[in-house]
Amino acid sequence: MRTAAIDAPGGDGLRSRPLAAAEFVLARRGFTPGLTSLPRLALELRRFDRVHAYSVIGAYAGVRAGLPTTFTCSEVLERGNVADRRLRLHVLARAIEGADEVIPATPEVAASLQRWFAA
Amino acid sequence: MADSPSVSVVVASHGRHLRLRWLLNALEEQTRRDFELIVVHTYDAATAARVLDGHPLAPRHIAVEPGTGSPSRQRNLGWRAARGELIAFTDDDCRPEADWLERLTAAARAGAVVQGRTRPEPFEAEILRAPHVRTLDIVPVNAYVQTANVLYPRALLERLGGFDERAVAGEDVGLSLRARRAGAEIVAAPDAVVYHAVESHTLPGILRANLKWRYLAYLVGQHPEFRREMPLRLFWDADHLRTTAALAGALGARRHPALGLLAAPYLQRMLTRRGTGRRMAVAAAELPGQAVRQLAEVAGMAAGALEHRTPIL
Numbered sequence: 001m002r003t004a005a006i007d008a009p010g011g012d013g014l015r016s017r018p019l020a021a022a023e024f025v026l027a028r029r030g031f032t033p034g035l036t037s038l039p040r041l042a043l044e045l046r047r048f049d050r051v052h053a054y055s056v057i058g059a060y061a062g063v064r065a066g067l068p069t070t071f072t073c074s075e076v077l078e079r080g081n082v083a084d085r086r087l088r089l090h091v092l093a094r095a096i097e098g099a100d101e102v103i104p105a106t107p108e109v110a111a112s113l114q115r116w117f118a119a
Numbered sequence: 120m121a122d123s124p125s126v127s128v129v130v131a132s133h134g135r136h137l138r139l140r141w142l143l144n145a146l147e148e149q150t151r152r153d154f155e156l157i158v159v160h161t162y163d164a165a166t167a168a169r170v171l172d173g174h175p176l177a178p179r180h181i182a183v184e185p186g187t188g189s190p191s192r193q194r195n196l197g198w199r200a201a202r203g204e205l206i207a208f209t210d211d212d213c214r215p216e217a218d219w220l221e222r223l224t225a226a227a228r229a230g231a232v233v234q235g236r237t238r239p240e241p242f243e244a245e246i247l248r249a250p251h252v253r254t255l256d257i258v259p260v261n262a263y264v265q266t267a268n269v270l271y272p273r274a275l276l277e278r279l280g281g282f283d284e285r286a287v288a289g290e291d292v293g294l295s296l297r298a299r300r301a302g303a304e305i306v307a308a309p310d311a312v313v314y315h316a317v318e319s320h321t322l323p324g325i326l327r328a329n330l331k332w333r334y335l336a337y338l339v340g341q342h343p344e345f346r347r348e349m350p351l352r353l354f355w356d357a358d359h360l361r362t363t364a365a366l367a368g369a370l371g372a373r374r375h376p377a378l379g380l381l382a383a384p385y386l387q388r389m390l391t392r393r394g395t396g397r398r399m400a401v402a403a404a405e406l407p408g409q410a411v412r413q414l415a416e417v418a419g420m421a422a423g424a425l426e427h428r429t430p431i432l
Contacts, residue, residue, distance in 0.1 A: 030248035030319070079141060079214070080242045086249055086319045093137060118140055118169045 004048035004067075006041065006058030014044055016057050032085035038064070053095075060091045063098035071095055074105035077112040093117070125153070126224050126270075127203030131193035132160040132211035133185075136170045138316060139211040143174045151221040157201050159193040161185040191282035191290040194266065198276055206273050208266040208291075212316035214240060215268075219311050223270050226308035230275060232298050234259035235268035235311030242314075249319030250405040251412065253328065256315075259307035262348040264295030268313040275303055283341070287334035296342040322408050326415050333423030340429035354432050355420055361385040362413040363432055 005013030016037035023036050034057035041061040045051065051062030051069040062069035073096070075081075083089040096102055096117050104110035113119045128146065132139045139158065146156060156178035158171060164182070171180050181196055188196075198206045205227055209215055219235065226233045237257040239247065246252060255267055269291070279297050282290045295305065320328060335355060339345055346352040354360040361384045368381030389409055393402045417432055424431045 028248070030245045079144070082141070083240075083243055083246075083316070085245050089137070115144060116141065117137065118173055 001050060002048045003050045003052055004045055004062070006051060006053040006061065007055035008052070009054060014041065014058075016041055016055060016061070030086045032088035032091060035087065035091075037061075053099075056092055056095045059095035059099050063094050069099045070101045070103065071099040072103045072105055073109055073113060076106075076108050077116045079116070082116050123224060124204035124227065125155075125202065126151075126205040126207055126220065127155040127157060127198070127201035127273075128207045128209065128220065129194060129197035129201055130156070130158045130209060130211055131188075131190050131197065131266075132158055132162070133188065133190075133193070134161070135211045136160075136162055136166050140170045140174065142209070142211055142213060142215075143171070143176050143178065145214045145217075146220075147174075147176050148217045149215070149220045150218045151224065154207075154220055155179070155201060155203055157181070157197045159183060159188065159197040161188050189284060189287065189290075190266075191284045191286055194290075195281040195284065198271075198273065198281065201273070204273055205270055206276060207270045208268075209313055210267045210315070212318070213237070213267050214314045216312045216314070219268075219313060223268075223308050223311035226306055226311065227270060227272070228304070228306060230272060230302075231304040231306045232264065232272075232275070232295065233270040233306045233308050233311070234261070234264050235270075235308045235313060237265070237267045237313045237315050239317050240314040243317035246317040246319050250408055251320045251322060251325040252317060253320065253325070254315050254317040259309055260305045262345070263289075263292045264298075264305060266291040267315055268311065269295075270308075271298070275301070286337060286341075288331045289335050289338035292345070293338050293342060296345060300344075322411060325412055329412070329416055330419060332416065333419040333426070336420065336423035336427040336429050336431050339431050340427045349431075353430060358388070358413060359417050359420065359432055361388055362410075362417050365410075366414065366417075 007016055016034055018034050019036040023033060026035060037057060038061055042065060045065040051067045053059035053062050054072050059069055059071035082092060096119050102119055104113055156176055158178050158180040160180060161183055167180060167182060171178055205224060207220060207223055223233055223235050236259055237255045239254040239256055275298060283293050286293050349355060350357050350360045365382040365385035368378050371378030389406055390399050390402050420432050
């Protein structure tokens, strides 16, 4: 069983690496950041059986790849950041509701997940 | 609040359980706290338990089978189950300000409908950069009196028989027209503010979403007086008039080049819709997609006109 760690603290495992120029263009059109890292993550995840993601985009990539996914969430969610950009809500909802397990990194994160995602 | 009439908030929800949760969060923060909340939804038991029962407000909720609960039916089930003398409606993609209900009910008068102000959600303003966006920006009193932000006396709803469940779209407009016909006044409450979600769509997505507007022909057929609000009493709105004129101009210009001028109002509107300068270049790039969308809307309206045998474009 090979587990892909995405965006783990400390730098081990896979990193989501957005393409700066394309991200700039997408940002100007109101898209959420990180989308341009998805194609490369999808390719890399073919070598793995499970995912442990430490970022929203990493968890989304794991869920989209159809792999059992654990998401350690360290982002405090609030009304101002759950749907503030194009595809943000879609990515966030798939990452949180599609993951097999969501681990809040702090009690504050846990409270925000409960309030905004009933998770 | 002891002397003010009791109030129920009724919400119909379908396919937006997270936004419904966010609405509950906003309702939890209302300054007027003595209200009953009823949610009529199409969610499975597990989702309802997680999103609704698990919320501090723990609203009363009624589940209807997916596919059987039109917004009209859902809202009728909701207000008929409610106990309040006043029934406030908002939508599951809205976020009321903390003093919304207090201000809305403060504007209530005997027998009158109260319409509040609805604005695009400021937290989602960035999404307005998308070419195909759906949101609401309503200054009361308007011709439509949408359920995003409105209050009806329960007695009036009972007298009118509630929403017309045969209406697939525009059921809120129809109800307000029947209220006006019955002599009810529509009162503005511009300080009772609700923020409406800003949602971007792909072109195929917005075409699918807009298919329901063809049923507005039914509304106009039932309420011919609504034609007073329509440009030339034929077009649903000014965009439809401009689109139809542009199409006629494009088709006619081959034989009579001067007819091409009919497209000028449409082009002027479309090219300046985002502002001037560089924004005009963005609007120009979006023009083909916008044209497809608007032509599809007008074609859909024409199909609805044939189906319901009432002229409307």
